[in-house]
Amino acid sequence: MGADEDQAALLALRASAARYRLILESSTEFAIIAADGDRRITEWNAGAEKIFQWREEEVLGRRADLIFTEEDQANGAPAREASTADAEGRAVDDRWHLRKDGARFWGSGMMFPLRDGARGYLKILYDRTEHRNAEERQKLLLGELQHRVRNILAVVRSLARRTIEMSPNLQEFEQSFDGRLATLARTQNVLTRSGDVALELGELIRDELAAVGASVGDRVTVQGPDVKLRRRAAEVVALAAHELAxxxxxxxxLAVPDGRLDVRWRLVPGADGPLLSMEWRERGVSFPEGAPARKGFGRELIEQGLPYELGAATSLEFDVEGLRATIRFPLCQGDEGEQDA
Ligand SMILES: Nc1ncnc2c1ncn2[C@@H]1O[C@H](COP(=O)(O)OP(=O)(O)O)[C@@H](O)[C@H]1O
Ligand SMILES: [Mg+2]
Structure with missing residues (x-):
């Protein structure tokens, strides 16, 4: 070969080396790392600089183990990965990795053995942290959804059982059960629509009154401070309001022309935080003889269900003016509007 041909071959070789360099350096979202048989770094592209924060000159010649977490370094993961790559032709690298500043990220990639005579390794990897976090969030949401579905089914089941037991005939069962399910559905709707974890007490009471055709006006008043109820409390209180309504x-x-209803609540201090104290006062139907004998689902829910579910203290009094129901229960942390913000 003449000198000209040598020169041309050299130029071609340089051009192709430059091209490969360009390809490597353009892959800024992928870390491309090569190491020798001793796992010492020999190539470190721009993507590796971006993802791991180490500059090429800082890491050349150092063990590639430095991108592994301390735990993985201690438990021999880097060497295991290399021997898997040797044995199987590749090794999956899907784990937490370390950046230079010590921050962790979820790197996902693969390691291959380099078989060009000199033993060595090639690793290609990208930052999958966001994906992984989204997957984790989705898993959590799915778990939460399954939990809620189980809960709501349990509630529906016990509602059905008690309503059957308390209904003299199928027609009354249908009517009562339908009304109770509709209340549950309303609570779920509001909670789902708002994407909120809590439900406002005043809204809840007004909704239940409206559902039986009694809107707030001259005969019906509803008054109290803003109070947010957590999911479980909202469900039970809505059912109670439905039974009262x-x-x-x-x-x-509401069955007599000149009757009236006043619903009031306030927060009172309790030993472990605020208590919600609520009064449902009806006037217009007199009970000179005291409480009637019959106890159905409504009285049972208020006298036994609320104490059991919410640790509430409740009372139902039938006096000369009419029915007076009181409900008092502790708002757990976050039940109160201000604490939610
Ligand atoms: N707001 C009210 N005014 C007058 N009487 C009531 C009122 N609420 C309940 N009662 C009396 O208490 C009884 C039991 O109520 P409840 O447990 O809800 O069962 P039900 O409504 O199926 O009769 C009623 O039958 C009624 O006699
Ligand atoms: Mg009733």
Whole structure:
């Protein structure tokens, strides 16, 4: 070969080396790392600089183990990965890695043995932290959803059982059960629509009154400070409000032309935080003889269900003016509006 041909071959070789260099350096989202048989770094592209924060000159010649977490370095993961690559032609690298500043990220990639005579390794990897976090969030959400579905089914089941036991016939069962399910559905809807974890008490009471056709006006007043109820409390209190409202309509103040209903609540200090203290006062149906004998689902829920579910203290009094129901229970942390913000 003449000198000209030598020169041309050299130029071609340089051009192709430059091209490969360019390809490596353009892959800024992928770390491309080569190491010798001793796992010492020989190539470190721009993507590796970006992802790991180490500059090429800082790491050339150093053990590639430095991108592994301390635990993985201690438990021999780098050497295991290399021997898997040797044995199987590749090794999956899907784990937490370390940046120069010590921050962790989820790197996902693969390691291959380099078989060009000199033993060595090639690793290609990218930062998958965001993906992984999204997957984790999704898993959490799915778990939460399954949990809620199980809960709501349990609630529906016990509602059905008690409503069957308390209903004299199928027609009454259908009517009561339908009303109770509709209340549950309303609570779920509001919670889902707002994407909120809590439900405002005033809104809840007004919704339940509206559902039985009693809107706030001259005969019906609803008053109290903003209070947010957590999911479980909201569910139970909504059911109680539904029973009180249907009773008022069926037997009480809303069944007579001049009856009236006043719902009031306030927060009072308790030993472990604020208590919600609520009064449902009806006027217009007199009980000179005291409480009627019958106890159905409504009285059971308020006298036994609320104490059991919410640790509430409740009372139902039937006096000369009408029914007076009181409900008092501790708002756990976060039940109160201000604490949620
Ligand atoms: N707001 C009310 N006004 C007058 N009487 C009521 C009121 N709420 C309940 N009662 C009386 O208490 C009884 C039991 O109520 P409840 O447990 O809800 O069962 P039900 O409504 O199926 O009769 C009623 O039958 C009624 O006699
Ligand atoms: Mg009733």
């Amino acid at each position: 249907t009773n008022a309509l069926k037997h009480g103040a």
